[in-house]
Amino acid sequence: MSGLVALHHVAIIGSDYDRSKRFYRDVLGLSVIREVYRAERQSWKCDLRVGSAQIELFTFPDSPPRPSRPEALGLRHLAFTVADIDAEVARLAGHGVPCEPVRIDEHTGQRFTFFTDPDGLPLELYEAAS
Incomplete structure (x- = not known):
C-alpha cells in the first residue's frame, strides 16, 4: 500500500x-x-x-523552451477541476484567454477543454461529475 x-x-x-x-x-x-x-x-x-x-x-x-506540445516526454498538461466548465470558459474569454471547443471524455462522460498559459504550457479544465 x-x-x-x-x-x-x-x-x-x-x-x-x-x-x-x-x-x-x-x-x-x-x-x-x-x-x-x-x-x-x-x-x-x-x-x-x-x-x-x-x-x-x-x-x-x-x-x-519546451521541446514540443503536448507529446514531449514528461508532464503532458496540468488539469484543474471546475464545477461549471461553461462559466470558466466564459470567464477566461473575458480575460482574453481562448479555450479549445469543449469535448466529452469518452471514458468518463465528463466535459473538458484545453487552453494555455502565457508560455504555451497546456492547461485543462475538467468538469466535476455532477
Whole structure:
C-alpha cells in the first residue's frame, strides 16, 4: 500500500515572472501564499494555492523552451477541476484567454477543454461529475 496521500505541488517555470504571476493569480484566481527572490539563482519563486495543493511558479534566466506540445516526454498538461466548465470558459474569454471547443471524455462522460498559459504550457479544465 502506498504512503502517498495527496498532491502537494506542481512546479512551473515561466519566461516572464510578472506576466506569469498575473496570469495564475489574476486570470486563474489562485491566491499567493508567498513569493521570494533568490538572488544566488537570479530566480523568483511564487507559491500559489489551488485547492489543497500548490503551484510553484519559478523563473530562471535563459530557461530552454519546451521541446514540443503536448507529446514531449514528461508532464503532458496540468488539469484543474471546475464545477461549471461553461462559466470558466466564459470567464477566461473575458480575460482574453481562448479555450479549445469543449469535448466529452469518452471514458468518463465528463466535459473538458484545453487552453494555455502565457508560455504555451497546456492547461485543462475538467468538469466535476455532477
